[in-house]
Amino acid sequence: MKMSKTGLAVIFAAYVLVPLLLGSNSYVMSLIVAAMIIGGIALAWALLGNLGGMVSFGHSAFFGVGAYVSAILTMKAGVPVLAAMLLGGVGAVVASLAMLPVLRLRGPYFALAILAYAHIFKILATEWTSVTGGSAGLASVPRFPTLMGFDLSSKTGSYLIVLSLLLVFIAAYRVIRSSHYGIALRAMHDSEDATRVVGVNSTLLKALMLFVSAFMTGVIGAFNVHYINFLEPDYAFSGLWVTLPIVAAIFGGYRTILGPLVGAVTVYLVDQLIFKNLIPSGHQLILGALLVAMIIFSPGGLMPLLRKGTRRKHAAA
């Protein structure tokens, strides 16, 4: 895979400079980690929503199932945390198997049906008290281990884990987008019948993308539970785990890889650092207004806007 110099520089800065410069400020680090969690879900969501045109309101289910599977495996079966995180992703894929019938629906019907499915898992987590602890939740979920003398459960350690996850996701997204399947996904956005006519098994393709997206979201959910060490159904399956990423993915940019990430970091940080100070409760209101403004003035999202800005600077120079 080709990687640009700026790309390498950004990765270097993310791995070395951010921990060195901001590592001591745990408030800022926790904001960054939270923004990256949203970014991870936004990227997984964008794989379905931006690339394949399947708008899902149900990703909070994958987030919650991933979290529960990983938490329960570490607490009751003694599985090591990092392995359990991957199994959390697998758990989310298993949950997505139940959602396969929804793939027959399109557009808003798909979005609503998958939202209903997401609710089923929340009810399961609440009612299956013997395993999930019910609505009281699970306390003291194991933290990240210490690896080669480095404490991964520290703010900086958690930051490095989520950063690595995101980089793997970006790589996976890039590979998928540039493959035959990526082209077929984009085509499906235009007309599913036409893609079938050119020989694409669209049902299988949609199912595969749902699995990949569910896996990514599940892993992020599992990361989050070991990061905060606590879990309860209302939190794990909260609608915010899907609404914020959707806002981020749309805000960031249509069909770009970095869009959802840039969108997540921007949206989350601006929301937490500025809007929350202005209006302590209900500050998400401004996000909604901002999204509307974005759709009107730059339907392509933040990324094209940024590029336009740099181009203008070049022209002026």
Place this chain on the structure above:
Amino acid sequence: MLEIANVRAGYGAINILWDVSISVPTGQLTTIIGPNGAGKTTLLRAIMGLVPLSQGSIRLNGEPLDGSSTWSMLERGVAMIPEGRMIFKDMTIEENLMLGAFPKAQRASAQANCEKAYAMFPRLSERRTQLAGTLSGGEAQMLAMARGLMSDPKLLIIDEPSLGLAPVVVNELFEILARLKAEGRTIVLVEQNTHKAVGVADHVHLMQSGKVVLSKPAAEVSLEALHELYFAH
């Protein structure tokens, strides 16, 4: 040889095709003409597996075609050029073409077939990196044809290619159809332009209200008699 026997099909409770039987000889051009709502497009969709049959059978060289999925048609050597082109507007021309060779077996020869398509449609070659949404109606139809040819199909199913095109472009289009026929491909052509369609065809079928009302070799068809049937109620 494509054999359509006693086919009944439709959309849910509404039946469109009433016992349609048509046979399409290999290497020849068979045209199906008829007014709007006659069931021509539904018949093509039924061949492609986009509409399920409620009765009858469709066989290609003796093997049943009905019941197999739409996306497996390319592997069987059947390609469709759908009505209204159905090109992918947000993608470049080259990407549109590459998608026409999506099945694994076709990918190896995709590049060579792409060059062949450019040779047949030079205007597409000039614009290969442009978005397909920027093409004119005629160019979009050429792209749809080129995409259909990417899998080098033996049986081509073409739905109203001349729809909404200028007369000059229609002439060009029919020249290409004649060339494809000369290459030895079997073609099923649905058309409204009876004059042009009968001119290029070997066999003519006229459909009306879901039934075949006339089947004749093209040489024996008189356009006047055809038009009388066409406009009859």
